[in-house]
Amino acid sequence: MNVAVAKTDRVEAADETPFALARSRLPGSGAVADLRREAYDAFQRIGLPHRRIEDWKYTDLRALMREVLPLAAAPDAEALARAAAALKLHAIDGVRRLVLVDGVLAPSLSEFGDLEPKLSLRSLRDILAGGDAALQKELFGLDSNNPMIALNSAMMTDGVVIAVADGAKLTQPLHVVHIASGGAPAAVFTRSMLKLGNDSSATLVESYIAGEGAAAYQVHDSLVIAIGDRARLDHVRLVEDGREAFNITSSAIDVGSHAHFNTFGMATGALVSRYQAVINVAGEHSRVETNGVNLLNGKQHADTTLVMNHDVPHCASREVFRAVVDDRGHSVFQGRINVRQPAQHTDAKMMTRALLLSDDAEADNKPELEIFADDVTCGHGATTGALDESLLFYLRARGLPEKDAQSLLIQAFVGEAIESIADDSLRDLAIGAAARWLEARA
Amino acid sequence: MAAVQETVDRVRQIDVDQYRYGFETLIESDKAPKGLSEDIVRFISAKKNEPAWMLEWRLEAYRRWLTMTEPVWARVSYPKIDFQDLYYYSAPKPKKTIGSLDEIDPEILETYKKLGIPLREVEALEGVIRPEGERRIAVDAVFDSVSVATTFQAELKKAGVIFMPISEAIREHPELVKKYLGTVVPTTDNYYATLNSAVFSDGSFVYVPPGVRCPMELSTYFRINERNTGQFERTLIIADKGSYVSYLEGCTAPQRDENQLHAAVVELVTHDDAEIKYSTVQNWYPGNSEGKGGIYNFVTKRGDCRGNNSKISWTQVETGSAITWKYPSCILRGDNSRGEFYSIAISNGYQQVDSGTKMIHLGKNTTSRIISKGIAAGRSQNTYRGLVTAHRKATGARNFTACDSLLIGDQCGAHTVPYIEAKNSSALFEHEATTSKISEDVLFYCVQRGLSQEEAVGLVVNGFVKDVLQQLPMEFAVEAQKLISISLEGSVG
16 A cells, blocks of 8 residues: 655666666667667666555565666576586476576577477577577567566566467477576566467476576566467476575466466575566457466565456456465465456456465465456455464374475475476476475574 | 346336435534634634543644555545545534533534434433343434534443543543553554544543443434535543443435545443444445445544453444445454454445455454355445454464345446464464355246345345344344445446
8 A cells, every 4th residue: 555656766877777787798789789778767766666566565666676777798608507407407298498597598508490380589689699580579668667677678688589470289298498507696687578470389397407506697588478368378496596686587378269277386596586467368268377486485576467467358357376385475466357347257266375374474465356257156265374273283192293294285385386387397396396395493 | 138128117116215314404503613723623622511631632643644645456436535624613603501412502412313313311211122131322413523512421331331432531531541541542553543633523432340241232323414524523522441342333415416434433442251243334424326425434444352261352244335444453452352243335436446454363262254255236446445354472363254245237336455474383363255146046946936136146145144233132133224225226237
């Protein structure tokens, strides 16, 4: 319940901003440079968002992040070697790997060859440096009223631009891996795009990992997705960044008619992470499933902010969110379902549950409904609580040590969200990441 | 739906006198000059014969207000209010000093009679037929800026209960007022509460001494009559250890084209084992069918469960006002204290409602319950906005929230904005919200049995809000039920 106030912090000297310092290294000139300038101006009008801005009430970046670090240097051979080592630990079988090291696409670690038919992969850098103007404009189309999106637009250096043509059904999941190689503390700015044609289907996996020695780096990422009519996208994102890192990711997703979008996100890493997604259900008879898990301990802070826009009739959306918070962790879930007047017969549900394992843990939930259509079924539920004592007792009475009993109950708790992942091996991946977190805890 | 034309015609008919309390009482009144300044604050204070400390308190609030800006976070929109274009004080011109009820201006008595508020104690006794025993209500009637009558004072005094206009309490019980005023809603709290602190003119003061169960329901009836006036009342209720009081509040205003401002502050304090039950039936003029006129209802209501095992329960039926901005809250400070919020908010026409509650769990084993029913019809916007928070030391805090919205028609909006903050692992919060429309099957079933569409809607809606209506004292429940059917008339189709 707060209002925005003008930025009152000290104003950095114009030539010392991360933007000015990085300018010569940012791809694109002419129109692209102008769009960058505009975006940076939009960012500077507000600066790092703070708790007086309603959307950032629980994630005050001015207090948590304090400043935007300078743009990371392009990875050298050493950095690529460290990244390759990190990649080995997080490799997934059977996927096509596309790797970004310190915000730069690394062809040596990626698989660009032998593309399935109707699949095209390009780098954001190439498109910004000399691509077609329409696509460039589209890439800058994200809402720059959000300061962190504006910052990302201004500073983005690279990313993967994926196009799947009409009718193509990709058999191999695409795995975009963001690696912080572990050089000096710096910030990376990336933006990727996925366009799914009509009647197509694809699976996209995103991982955020760190090489050895990576400390307080910042990831500023964004993702633009357009899903065609009758298309299907399965999307999994796993944030396993270093324990001192920041990960601020925004996404904008447009869903066509009779389409199906299934997305799952899990944050176990990073000191401070925020995932903000805007999903526009723009075609009739479509279905969106959004699921998320935050597993936090230490002083971790993870924020998931989802906006689901229902603009057309006969669509359904489901949001299932689980947070497990230990130590001094802080989990935030903000979900808003907007049902506009034409969106009759919308069926939208949102369920968010938080489990607090310690007395210093905090969970904040803000599940909003905004409804302008009368013939709809919308609902949300939210619960917060500790592990059920009687269930713990039951398990312990059967000989399980306390930590194991807790782990079992936590697995079941987050399982409800993880189960939504359609692909077996990806589901196992998420279960594995959750298990790793639980092991580390014990 | 069938019979569209019929419905449209009916709406048109109803529209003319849909608001039954829209009449105006022509009496002479004593007004402060228009506008707001330190002089006006001094004028109000002088009119009330207030002691110097009270004036100082008001001036401090006024100076603070000058530095503040209007809140904009609520989902309501309205043209900017010109705070210099209002009368901040208006009192019915006294013919002479009032000694008894007989000496009140007969016009005012007539007004309250029309509103169905029994000011004469005899009438009160003869009022509604009670099924068993006898249940009486003591009424404090506030007309524009002043309290005109308080009934049953003598009998309440016998029980030790103080029930009087707050302006009198400031003079007669300064120690109590000084001790509690502004301790729940500080003068710096928010824009409208600060404005109220500077210019409040009257309201009710209740003090229930330790161990006393107030022998009758207490009630205040607010009436805005004068043109271009703002009503700023201030209510302060203190339930001392082990006491109980049930308090009812009702409000109406004449039908006018311009918008009028009502910015009240209500403060409740419960000590150990005490309980306050506060019920409101808010029926300010909502504006006409084009959204012209109506009251801006910007109210700060807050209860402080200061003592252990104390309880505060808010029940509200919101049917009136062009804009409602109101969040009756509970600060659950004492261990084992309990807060409750039951609300029915009905909006029709162009009404905008942004209402809800705050349950702030500070003490151990505190519990709270929120039941909110929002019904939006016509072109109205109905928002539930609520906060439930458990602080670090609030071990064992429990909350249950259910907020349901019903949409009638496709031009209205229903919104839910809950904030749920848990800073304690032993806190257990449950929240659920649904939005739906009245099922066609249910309507068909009713219509098939001979009910008209509107009657059927009324029946379903009454069922929908039953949980809350049950919390109201009987007299109010009857009135509220009628209000609900009036507010929704013409919304079918």
